Each structure stands twice: as structure tokens, then as C-alpha cells.
Amino acid sequence: MQTQETYNDDVVRMFLFAAIVWGIIGMSVGTFIAAELYWPTLNMGFPELTFSRLRPDHTFGVIFAFGGSALIGTSFYVAQRTSHARLAYGSLAKFVFWGWQTICVLAMVTMPMGLTQGKEYAEPEWWIDLAIAAVWISYGIVYFGTLARRKIQHIYVACWYYGAFIIAVTLMHVINNLVIPVSLTRSVPIYSGAVDAMVQWWYGHNAVAFILTAGFLAMMYYFVPRQAQQPLWSYRFSIVNFWALISVYMWAGAHHLMYTALPDWVQSVGMAFSIILVMPSWGSAANGLMTFAGTWDRVRQDPAAQFMIIALIFYGASTMEGSIMADKTVNSLSHYTDWTVAHVHSGSIGWVAMITIGSLYAMAPRVLGRTAMHSHKGMFVHFWLHMIGTMLYVLSMWTAGIAEGLMWRVTNPDGTLVHSFLASLLAIKPLYVVRWLGGCFIVSGMLVMAWNLWHTAADARKAPVAPIPVPGGGHGHGHSAAAAQPAAGY
């Protein structure tokens, strides 16, 4: 008899821990810079703490450090479970963990010092970009290597999304970051002006598409059926949505550049595809929500499922909002205002953070050798802190953005502008305090989560967690889609 193969959850646990730490750091930085917009001298004279220097730390911290760690960690967990196979290349997976954490630390330290190439959401300098490429390719090798070892022939839908996330991010990262290095602190991008704008927003929008959407949809497609304890509502529907989503998203970047010096035809194409995009987006949201059908009584007592359900509702809401904002007429009002900020955050703290938190609450006890989280009440407290924080944030920034948009355009009967720019700032300034309060709620929720996880991990800290055996012995050779359903085999 051969020795029993087990799942490699060591790396998963490390990424889980990292995600929580980066989540708290990234969101705290966000809350701090939100306060700076109301109290501008809060940086106490430190250049590194100035809003404009620190803002990339917030975006990188939450998207790449928190989101990235959560995505890589869950992808290793999901790929093993849906393949009935141990993670491939164990030491390379460890390298992916330490490599990614090193990159996050380097980026978070250098950006406030002014080491930035100044491309939004791709601020780190060229030498960090090279390291990102190396770690990312290693990640791809481990991930696809694991799928290649699968005992279940049919690749489950969650794994397509993780796959698309890995492939598309490689492509975008390389193309957007092509620069001529000058020194460790300076590089010159090969693109300029309008071309750079298009490349930058093709990248920026697809960071949203393939990290914040495809990646987290992968999480959704595994953990939602797992938590609902029933199969995905429609497997066929997920096929349509997948291929539509990954092909349509790539066209939509130009909606960030409406009425600018970008050629008109690109703007129109971007707008058309952005409107089409609502269909695959709502398709996935519906598929996720309908998976909970018939379980409502059960999920009322399950905070992890509640996080997932609200996440899906926010996903539906913010993708619809995105399509509306991509309409040229609406965009003329919303662009450059805090409405964009509201939209991004209803997507990121509503959808991305909530699906992640829900999935981590679902996954954590399993990888820590426990039957449930330490405190059920703690999860409920987190849920409500997060909900209140998100609503305060989103509602205040919506109001602010629409006020700005309206004030910038309104004219007197003689055709002159009514408001100075400063007047619009003064009108919305109190809302910056409300937004900051929302941030405080969200960070407190994350601290409750950290406390809860610390206690859930109490056993795991004392003695190594017994590895979970891979199901097998010839029974795992499923040939139908149902065999790959996470609810079926664990």
C-alpha cells in the first residue's frame, strides 16, 4: 500500500494569516488618509505620511497585499479540493508565499518614500515589478501544476476563474509596466500621452476585472456552494458567464477616459462593452444568490453565509452602477468626483472584502483543525461593524460625488458658472468625516476578526494540525460536472 496523500494546507494557513494582517494594515492606511482629507495637517510634517504619498499604500495594501494573499491562499485550497490532489511543487509554493510577502513589504515601504513610477494601481518601481513577475510566474506553475495532477478530470468552475486571473494578470502586469530603467528610483515608461492613458486604464480596469472580479468570483464559486451545502444553482449558466465575462471586460477600460483627448471611437467602444458587461456580472451574482435558495433558514444563523450573500448583492449593485457610470452622459457628471470613489468602494468593501471575509470564515476552521470558529458572536459583531461601515462610506461618497458633479456644471442664466471649485469642496467636506467614520467601523470589524482567528488557531499553535487526507483510492474519478461540486466531496 502506498502512503496516504494529504492536502498541503501549510501554505494556505500562511496566506490566511498574511491576508488578515495586510487587510488590517491596508484598511487602516485607508482610514488614516481619509482623515487627512478633512484634517490636512495630520501628516505632522512627515513627507511619507502625506496623503498623496500614502495613497498608493492603501490601494496596493488592500488590492495586492490583502486581496492577493487571500486569492493565492484560497486558490491553493480550492485547487487541491476540487482536484482531489496535493498541491504541486511544495517548495515553490513556499517561495510564492515568501516572495509575495517580500514584494508587499518592499512596495509598502518604498512607495511612501517617493519610489513610484506614477501609474495608478501600478506604482511600484521597475525592480519590484520584475520581482512581481517572477513570483507570479512561480504561482502560475504551482497552480496549474496542481490542476495537472488532478484526479477529477473535470475542472471545476472556480478553477477556471483562478486560471483566468493568473493568466490575465501576467499579461496586464507585463504590458503596463514596460519602462526604461534609469536608476533604482527612476524609470521612463515606453508609452506617453494618449497611448499611455489607454494602456494605463486597460490595465487599471482589468485589475478590477481579473483581480477584484474574476479572482473573487473564483472564491465565490467554491465557497458559496460549500457554505450553502448544496450544488451550484446552474453549472451551464456559469459557463456562459465565464466566457462572456473574461472576453468583454478587456474592452471596457476606455470608460475611464470619456470626453478626454482619447479618440472618440475608443470611448464609444469602451462604453458599449461596459454596458454589455452588466449581463455576465449579473449572471454570476444570480448564480451565487440562487445557490442559497432553500437554505435561508439555515443561513440566518451563519455569519459566513451572510457575508457571502451581502457580498453578492453588492456585486450586483456595483456592476450595474459601473455600467451606468460608463454611459457617456452619466460619466460627464460622475468622472473626477467622489462618486467614482463610492463606486470603487461599494465594489471593494461591499463585494471583495465581504466575499473574502465570508470565505475565510468558512475556510479557517477547516485548515486550523477545528469544527467552527472560536466565537460565533464575534462573527456577527464583525458582520454588523462591516455593514455599518460600508453603508456610511458608500452613502456619504455617493452624496458627495453627485453634489460635486452637479455643482461643477450648474450655470447662471447668463451662462457663467455658479460655483467656484472651492465651494464644491466646502459643500462636501463634512461627508469626508462620515466616510472616515465608516472606515473606523470597517477596521474595528477586521480587528474583531483577527481576535477571533487568533483564538480559533489556539490548538494549531500548540500542536501541528493533522493533515487532511486526499480522497481517492480510485473513487475520485468523476466524469460529470456534479462530481467536481465542492458540496459533493471534501
Add this chain to the structure above:
Amino acid sequence: MDTVIQQPQRNQRPGIEDFYMKFRYSYFEVIEKRLWLLGILIAIFVSFGGLAEIVPLFAAAHGVKAAEGVKPYTPLRLAGFETYVKSGCYTCHSQMIRHLGYETQRYGAASSAEESVFDRPMQWGSKRTGPDLARIGGKYSDIWQLEHLKNPRNLVPESNMPNYDWLIDMPINVANVQGAMRAHQKLGAPYTEEEIAKAPQALEGKSQMDALIAYLQGLGVDNVPVERRPQKESQL
């Protein structure tokens, strides 16, 4: 619930729909059971959009040239551009006046693609916590800009812009400026060897604050055709 919903009686013979559904499903099954095929198809599907939008732009970009008389950044302004980028000014200021009446009324003529051909990366921005800066050059004196950057609230009490007084003590990285000029030259900017060699002299004794002010004062001035340049206000 006791009521049993009557399902419509289905035709026993396999119809065209059955064949179609079966065919379509097995078609996808082929992809989903082969990792290499899934990977290749994903790569193809995600490539369409970028290729369709960016490749024509590259082709068109060769046609976009700086206007007559517009030169690439002087060493001092290039240093200022670097400071602008590295200070993160783009997180709150745009440099893109949209083709909308109320925008041109507030900020001046709509921005054109020629105006940012020497901007690597472009600084069009995405958020206006502060006003657009595409045509800020010459609107205020150098001294106003200096005082405002040191502490915006000295001049605009309600402003929420941070203080950038620390830029005064920051020296310019001359090697970076020269290196950037070389890189720009490689990418097509018409710098002469003499201009690059003389850059250190032009930066002698200047701080990053001086460079940033020079950069701002040229926005909407140095990058537009000579006949459209605004009249400079008297320098107090």
C-alpha cells in the same frame, strides 16, 4: 404545499433542442476536461479587447506629434515632473480638460493629445479633490505657487491640500534627470547631446520646490503652440 405543478408533456422523440443542448454541453466539456485547452482559450479570449483597442492606438500614436515650437521638457521642468509624479499630485489633480462646456469655461480650452506627448507616464488623472491643472501655468505668480505649496491654508484658508514645505529642502537627483533625458531621447524626444550634457548646470542650486514650480508654470503654456500661449502675468 400540496399542489403539484403539471409539467408540460415533453415530446418523447429527441427534438432539435435536445440535440443542440447536448452538442453545446459536450462542446464545453471538451474544454473543461483539458487544462491546456482551457488555458489557451482563456489567453485568447482575454487578448481580443486589448488588441482591438490598443494596437490601432499605437498605429495612430505615430501621427500625434508635439505642436510646432513645442520642445521636450527642460531639465528643470523634467525634474519638476519627477517631483510631481513622486509626490503623488496625480492622486488629487487631473491634467485633462474634457470636451464639455462647463469644463472649458472653468479651466480653459479642452486638452488635446499633442499636449501630453512628452508625458511619461501621462498625468491625466482620475480624481479631482483639487482643481484641474492642465492650464495652471501663468495663472499665479511663482511666489504665490511657492507660498501655496508651503502651506495652502496661508492663501486659501479652507483648502484641504497638504503642506509640501519639505520640498524646499529636497535636492534634485541630477543623475536621474540626465538618465531620464537619455531615455526620452531613445523614445524619440529631440534632445541634443549638448542639452543632456548641460543639464547639471541648469539644475545648479535648485531644489525640488523650484523644479515643481517651473513644471507647474509651464502647464498649458510650454506644451501648446506659441500663438495659443496665455500672456504671462507679471512676476512679482
